Amino acid sequence: MTTTAIALGWVPINRYCELFGETADAVDKRLRSGHWLRNVHVRQPPGSKQSWVNIEAVNDWAAGRVIEPPKRGRG
Numbered sequence: 001m002t003t004t005a006i007a008l009g010w011v012p013i014n015r016y017c018e019l020f021g022e023t024a025d026a027v028d029k030r031l032r033s034g035h036w037l038r039n040v041h042v043r044q045p046p047g048s049k050q051s052w053v054n055i056e057a058v059n060d061w062a063a064g065r066v067i068e069p070p071k072r073g074r075g
Helices: 013-020 024-033 055-062
Strands: 010-012 052-054
Touching: 010 013, 013 024, 013 052, 052 055
Parallel strands: none
Antiparallel strands: 010 052
């Protein structure tokens, strides 16, 4: 039996939900509750009609790693 590994970074939310059995409502609830952060776990790139999910950041969250929100610098 052959196993194929695929490295995923950002994926469209509909594909994320399909792959991982989640719903868009569950993603939205995690954002609203602060468990996930905008522009870290989920973002909507310019020109895209849908949000994208960062699989690496979701894996960090699932593993219990603390993720700091991006710092907003003056500049």
